[in-house]
Amino acid sequence: MARGLNRFPALLCALALGGCAGHAPRPGHAEALAKLETRAAQDYAAGRLPQALAAYRQLVERVPKDPQLWFRLGNVQTRLQQLDGAADAYLEVLALSPRDAKAMHNLGVVRLRQAESAFAQSAASAGGTQPALHGRSARMADGIARLAGPEPASAAAGASP
Template sequence: MRTNIVFLVIILLHLAGCNLQNVKSDKPSPSDSNIAELQEKARVAYQNEDWETSEAAYKDLTLKTPYEVEPWFRLGNIYAQTNRLDGAVEAYHGALVIEPENTKVLHNLGVTQLRMAAKTFLEMRQHTEENDPMRSRANHAVYSITNLVNTNFQPEAEP
Protein backbone atom coordinates (compact mmCIF):
# COMPACT_ATOMS: atom_id res chain seq x y z
CA MET A 1 0.00 0.00 0.00
CA ARG A 2 2.79 2.37 0.95
CA THR A 3 4.51 1.69 -2.39
CA ASN A 4 1.33 2.65 -4.25
CA ILE A 5 1.09 5.95 -2.36
CA VAL A 6 4.74 6.79 -3.06
CA PHE A 7 4.24 5.93 -6.73
CA LEU A 8 1.09 8.09 -6.89
CA VAL A 9 2.90 11.03 -5.25
CA ILE A 10 5.76 10.76 -7.76
CA ILE A 11 3.33 10.75 -10.68
CA LEU A 12 1.42 13.74 -9.29
CA LEU A 13 4.65 15.70 -8.78
CA HIS A 14 5.74 14.88 -12.30
CA LEU A 15 2.39 15.98 -13.74
CA ALA A 16 2.47 19.18 -11.71
CA GLY A 17 5.97 19.90 -13.00
CA CYS A 18 4.85 19.32 -16.58
CA ASN A 19 1.91 21.63 -16.10
CA LEU A 20 4.12 24.42 -14.75
CA GLN A 21 6.15 24.34 -17.95
CA ASN A 22 3.09 25.46 -19.89
CA VAL A 23 2.31 28.44 -17.66
CA LYS A 24 2.97 31.71 -19.45
CA SER A 25 3.99 34.90 -17.74
CA ASP A 26 1.95 38.08 -18.19
CA LYS A 27 5.16 39.93 -18.94
CA PRO A 28 6.01 40.15 -22.63
CA SER A 29 8.98 37.96 -23.40
CA PRO A 30 11.87 39.20 -25.52
CA SER A 31 10.58 37.03 -28.36
CA ASP A 32 7.15 38.73 -28.11
CA SER A 33 8.75 42.14 -28.58
CA ASN A 34 10.87 40.78 -31.43
CA ILE A 35 7.73 39.51 -33.10
CA ALA A 36 6.01 42.88 -32.63
CA GLU A 37 9.01 44.63 -34.17
CA LEU A 38 9.04 42.18 -37.06
CA GLN A 39 5.30 42.67 -37.61
CA GLU A 40 5.78 46.44 -37.74
CA LYS A 41 8.72 46.12 -40.13
CA ALA A 42 6.66 43.83 -42.39
CA ARG A 43 3.62 46.12 -42.27
CA VAL A 44 5.59 49.28 -43.13
CA ALA A 45 7.49 47.57 -45.95
CA TYR A 46 4.21 46.15 -47.31
CA GLN A 47 2.52 49.57 -47.24
CA ASN A 48 5.52 51.06 -49.05
CA GLU A 49 5.40 48.25 -51.61
CA ASP A 50 8.92 47.20 -50.65
CA TRP A 51 8.16 43.65 -51.67
CA GLU A 52 11.63 42.25 -50.97
CA THR A 53 11.74 43.48 -47.36
CA SER A 54 8.11 42.66 -46.63
CA GLU A 55 8.48 39.18 -48.15
CA ALA A 56 11.47 38.38 -45.94
CA ALA A 57 9.68 39.69 -42.84
CA TYR A 58 6.41 37.86 -43.54
CA LYS A 59 8.29 34.62 -44.30
CA ASP A 60 10.00 34.99 -40.94
CA LEU A 61 6.64 35.62 -39.27
CA THR A 62 5.13 32.48 -40.83
CA LEU A 63 7.91 30.55 -39.10
CA LYS A 64 7.63 32.36 -35.76
CA THR A 65 3.83 32.62 -35.67
CA PRO A 66 2.68 29.78 -37.96
CA TYR A 67 -0.91 29.81 -36.66
CA GLU A 68 -1.61 33.46 -37.54
CA VAL A 69 -3.46 34.13 -40.79
CA GLU A 70 -2.13 37.63 -41.52
CA PRO A 71 1.48 36.71 -42.40
CA TRP A 72 0.30 33.96 -44.76
CA PHE A 73 -2.28 36.26 -46.36
CA ARG A 74 0.18 39.10 -46.84
CA LEU A 75 2.80 36.73 -48.21
CA GLY A 76 0.23 35.51 -50.75
CA ASN A 77 -0.51 39.11 -51.72
CA ILE A 78 3.21 39.85 -52.14
CA TYR A 79 3.62 36.85 -54.43
CA ALA A 80 0.55 37.86 -56.42
CA GLN A 81 1.85 41.43 -56.76
CA THR A 82 5.21 40.15 -58.00
CA ASN A 83 3.56 37.69 -60.40
CA ARG A 84 4.71 34.57 -58.55
CA LEU A 85 1.31 32.98 -58.71
CA ASP A 86 2.28 29.47 -57.56
CA GLY A 87 3.77 30.97 -54.40
CA ALA A 88 0.64 33.06 -53.89
CA VAL A 89 -1.59 29.99 -54.10
CA GLU A 90 0.65 28.16 -51.64
CA ALA A 91 0.59 31.04 -49.15
CA TYR A 92 -3.19 31.47 -49.43
CA HIS A 93 -3.60 27.75 -48.78
CA GLY A 94 -1.42 28.20 -45.68
CA ALA A 95 -3.85 30.88 -44.48
CA LEU A 96 -6.86 28.70 -45.25
CA VAL A 97 -5.48 25.86 -43.14
CA ILE A 98 -5.79 28.25 -40.19
CA GLU A 99 -9.08 29.94 -41.18
CA PRO A 100 -10.87 27.90 -43.86
CA GLU A 101 -13.77 30.35 -44.09
CA ASN A 102 -11.74 33.57 -44.43
CA THR A 103 -13.47 35.26 -47.36
CA LYS A 104 -10.62 37.67 -48.12
CA VAL A 105 -8.21 34.78 -48.51
CA LEU A 106 -10.72 32.80 -50.58
CA HIS A 107 -11.30 35.83 -52.82
CA ASN A 108 -7.61 36.45 -53.42
CA LEU A 109 -7.01 32.75 -54.02
CA GLY A 110 -9.80 32.75 -56.62
CA VAL A 111 -8.42 35.82 -58.39
CA THR A 112 -4.95 34.28 -58.42
CA GLN A 113 -6.31 31.06 -59.87
CA LEU A 114 -8.11 33.05 -62.57
CA ARG A 115 -4.83 34.78 -63.41
CA MET A 116 -3.15 31.38 -63.62
CA ALA A 117 -5.90 30.13 -65.93
CA ALA A 118 -5.47 33.16 -68.21
CA LYS A 119 -1.72 32.54 -68.29
CA THR A 120 -2.34 28.90 -69.28
CA PHE A 121 -4.67 29.92 -72.11
CA LEU A 122 -2.14 32.51 -73.31
CA GLU A 123 0.48 29.78 -73.42
CA MET A 124 -1.93 27.51 -75.25
CA ARG A 125 -2.53 30.23 -77.82
CA GLN A 126 1.20 30.46 -78.51
CA HIS A 127 1.29 26.76 -79.40
CA THR A 128 -1.68 26.68 -81.76
CA GLU A 129 -1.86 27.51 -85.44
CA GLU A 130 -3.82 30.58 -86.55
CA ASN A 131 -6.63 28.48 -88.09
CA ASP A 132 -6.82 25.96 -85.22
CA PRO A 133 -10.23 26.11 -83.46
CA MET A 134 -8.43 25.74 -80.13
CA ARG A 135 -6.78 29.11 -80.73
CA SER A 136 -10.14 30.88 -80.85
CA ARG A 137 -11.17 29.03 -77.68
CA ALA A 138 -7.99 30.20 -75.98
CA ASN A 139 -8.65 33.77 -77.16
CA HIS A 140 -12.20 33.61 -75.84
CA ALA A 141 -11.06 32.21 -72.48
CA VAL A 142 -8.38 34.90 -72.05
CA TYR A 143 -10.88 37.62 -73.00
CA SER A 144 -13.54 36.28 -70.60
CA ILE A 145 -11.15 35.81 -67.68
CA THR A 146 -9.59 39.23 -68.21
CA ASN A 147 -13.02 40.89 -68.27
CA LEU A 148 -14.06 39.02 -65.13
CA VAL A 149 -10.93 40.00 -63.22
CA ASN A 150 -11.19 43.63 -64.38
CA THR A 151 -14.81 44.01 -63.20
CA ASN A 152 -13.61 43.87 -59.58
CA PHE A 153 -16.39 41.35 -59.06
CA GLN A 154 -19.03 44.02 -58.49
CA PRO A 155 -22.47 42.40 -58.45
CA GLU A 156 -24.94 43.64 -60.99
CA ALA A 157 -27.81 45.78 -59.74
CA GLU A 158 -30.96 43.83 -58.99
CA PRO A 159 -33.75 44.36 -61.55
Protein backbone atom coordinates in the same frame (compact mmCIF):
# COMPACT_ATOMS: atom_id res chain seq x y z
CA MET B 1 11.27 -2.57 -4.03
CA ALA B 2 8.63 -3.21 -6.68
CA ARG B 3 6.56 -0.43 -5.16
CA GLY B 4 9.46 2.03 -5.57
CA LEU B 5 9.93 1.04 -9.22
CA ASN B 6 6.26 1.75 -9.93
CA ARG B 7 6.70 5.33 -8.78
CA PHE B 8 9.82 5.95 -10.88
CA PRO B 9 8.01 6.55 -14.22
CA ALA B 10 5.58 8.92 -12.53
CA LEU B 11 8.47 10.82 -10.95
CA LEU B 12 10.23 11.10 -14.31
CA CYS B 13 7.06 12.48 -15.91
CA ALA B 14 6.59 15.00 -13.12
CA LEU B 15 10.17 16.20 -13.43
CA ALA B 16 9.89 16.45 -17.20
CA LEU B 17 6.64 18.41 -17.03
CA GLY B 18 8.04 20.66 -14.35
CA GLY B 19 11.03 21.38 -16.56
CA CYS B 20 8.76 22.27 -19.47
CA ALA B 21 6.72 24.62 -17.34
CA GLY B 22 9.87 26.45 -16.34
CA HIS B 23 10.60 27.55 -19.91
CA ALA B 24 9.02 30.97 -20.20
CA PRO B 25 9.02 32.80 -23.53
CA ARG B 26 12.27 34.61 -24.16
CA PRO B 27 12.14 38.23 -23.04
CA GLY B 28 11.67 40.50 -26.00
CA HIS B 29 10.40 37.72 -28.31
CA ALA B 30 6.98 39.33 -28.71
CA GLU B 31 8.63 42.71 -29.18
CA ALA B 32 10.90 41.34 -31.91
CA LEU B 33 7.90 39.81 -33.69
CA ALA B 34 6.03 43.11 -33.47
CA LYS B 35 9.00 44.96 -34.96
CA LEU B 36 9.27 42.42 -37.77
CA GLU B 37 5.57 42.75 -38.52
CA THR B 38 5.82 46.54 -38.56
CA ARG B 39 8.79 46.38 -40.90
CA ALA B 40 6.95 43.93 -43.19
CA ALA B 41 3.91 46.22 -43.38
CA GLN B 42 6.10 49.26 -44.05
CA ASP B 43 8.00 47.44 -46.80
CA TYR B 44 4.71 46.36 -48.39
CA ALA B 45 3.28 49.89 -48.25
CA ALA B 46 6.47 51.34 -49.75
CA GLY B 47 6.48 48.81 -52.57
CA ARG B 48 9.58 47.00 -51.29
CA LEU B 49 7.94 43.69 -52.07
CA PRO B 50 10.98 41.37 -51.89
CA GLN B 51 11.76 42.68 -48.40
CA ALA B 52 8.11 42.37 -47.36
CA LEU B 53 8.03 38.83 -48.72
CA ALA B 54 11.08 37.82 -46.68
CA ALA B 55 9.64 39.35 -43.52
CA TYR B 56 6.20 37.74 -43.92
CA ARG B 57 7.81 34.37 -44.59
CA GLN B 58 9.74 34.72 -41.32
CA LEU B 59 6.55 35.72 -39.52
CA VAL B 60 4.45 32.77 -40.71
CA GLU B 61 7.31 30.45 -39.84
CA ARG B 62 7.39 31.83 -36.31
CA VAL B 63 3.62 32.24 -35.88
CA PRO B 64 2.05 29.66 -38.21
CA LYS B 65 -1.43 29.85 -36.67
CA ASP B 66 -2.01 33.55 -37.46
CA PRO B 67 -4.35 33.79 -40.48
CA GLN B 68 -3.69 37.53 -40.92
CA LEU B 69 0.02 36.91 -41.48
CA TRP B 70 -0.77 34.22 -44.07
CA PHE B 71 -3.20 36.62 -45.75
CA ARG B 72 -0.56 39.31 -45.99
CA LEU B 73 1.99 36.81 -47.32
CA GLY B 74 -0.54 35.85 -50.01
CA ASN B 75 -1.05 39.49 -50.92
CA VAL B 76 2.68 40.06 -51.33
CA GLN B 77 3.06 36.92 -53.42
CA THR B 78 0.12 37.96 -55.60
CA ARG B 79 1.70 41.32 -56.30
CA LEU B 80 4.98 39.57 -57.14
CA GLN B 81 3.10 37.24 -59.54
CA GLN B 82 4.03 34.22 -57.39
CA LEU B 83 0.57 32.81 -57.93
CA ASP B 84 1.14 29.26 -56.71
CA GLY B 85 2.61 30.53 -53.44
CA ALA B 86 -0.19 33.06 -53.07
CA ALA B 87 -2.83 30.36 -53.55
CA ASP B 88 -1.09 28.23 -50.91
CA ALA B 89 -1.03 31.16 -48.48
CA TYR B 90 -4.75 31.89 -48.97
CA LEU B 91 -5.50 28.18 -48.48
CA GLU B 92 -3.62 28.38 -45.16
CA VAL B 93 -5.83 31.32 -44.16
CA LEU B 94 -8.92 29.29 -45.00
CA ALA B 95 -7.64 26.27 -43.07
CA LEU B 96 -7.29 28.51 -40.00
CA SER B 97 -10.34 30.68 -40.64
CA PRO B 98 -12.73 28.87 -43.02
CA ARG B 99 -15.21 31.73 -43.40
CA ASP B 100 -12.68 34.45 -44.29
CA ALA B 101 -14.41 36.14 -47.23
CA LYS B 102 -11.37 38.22 -48.24
CA ALA B 103 -9.16 35.15 -48.43
CA MET B 104 -11.81 33.32 -50.49
CA HIS B 105 -12.06 36.31 -52.84
CA ASN B 106 -8.30 36.65 -53.22
CA LEU B 107 -7.94 32.92 -53.83
CA GLY B 108 -10.54 33.25 -56.59
CA VAL B 109 -8.63 36.13 -58.17
CA VAL B 110 -5.39 34.16 -58.03
CA ARG B 111 -7.05 31.11 -59.57
CA LEU B 112 -8.42 33.30 -62.39
CA ARG B 113 -4.94 34.68 -63.05
CA GLN B 114 -3.53 31.17 -63.08
CA ALA B 115 -6.20 30.09 -65.58
CA GLU B 116 -5.56 33.12 -67.77
CA SER B 117 -1.85 32.36 -67.80
CA ALA B 118 -2.46 28.70 -68.66
CA PHE B 119 -4.74 29.59 -71.58
CA ALA B 120 -2.31 32.23 -72.85
CA GLN B 121 0.50 29.67 -72.75
CA SER B 122 -1.71 27.15 -74.53
CA ALA B 123 -2.48 29.67 -77.27
CA ALA B 124 1.20 30.49 -77.68
CA SER B 125 2.17 26.81 -77.79
CA ALA B 126 -0.56 25.92 -80.28
CA GLY B 127 0.53 28.76 -82.55
CA GLY B 128 0.05 27.99 -86.23
CA THR B 129 0.23 24.23 -85.81
CA GLN B 130 -3.14 23.88 -84.06
CA PRO B 131 -5.23 26.86 -85.16
CA ALA B 132 -8.48 25.71 -83.52
CA LEU B 133 -6.81 25.19 -80.14
CA HIS B 134 -4.92 28.45 -80.53
CA GLY B 135 -8.20 30.31 -81.12
CA ARG B 136 -10.08 28.68 -78.24
CA SER B 137 -7.21 29.22 -75.80
CA ALA B 138 -6.73 32.83 -76.87
CA ARG B 139 -10.47 33.52 -76.44
CA MET B 140 -10.44 31.93 -72.99
CA ALA B 141 -7.42 33.97 -71.90
CA ASP B 142 -9.02 37.15 -73.24
CA GLY B 143 -12.36 36.39 -71.59
CA ILE B 144 -10.77 35.74 -68.22
CA ALA B 145 -8.70 38.91 -68.51
CA ARG B 146 -11.87 40.92 -69.19
CA LEU B 147 -13.72 39.16 -66.38
CA ALA B 148 -10.96 39.76 -63.85
CA GLY B 149 -10.24 43.24 -65.22
CA PRO B 150 -8.36 45.84 -63.23
CA GLU B 151 -9.65 46.46 -59.74
CA PRO B 152 -11.33 49.82 -59.19
CA ALA B 153 -8.93 52.42 -57.81
CA SER B 154 -10.92 52.61 -54.56
CA ALA B 155 -10.52 48.86 -53.96
CA ALA B 156 -6.81 48.90 -54.73
CA ALA B 157 -6.24 51.96 -52.53
CA GLY B 158 -8.04 50.32 -49.63
CA ALA B 159 -6.08 47.10 -49.90
CA SER B 160 -3.94 46.36 -46.92
CA PRO B 161 -1.02 44.00 -46.80
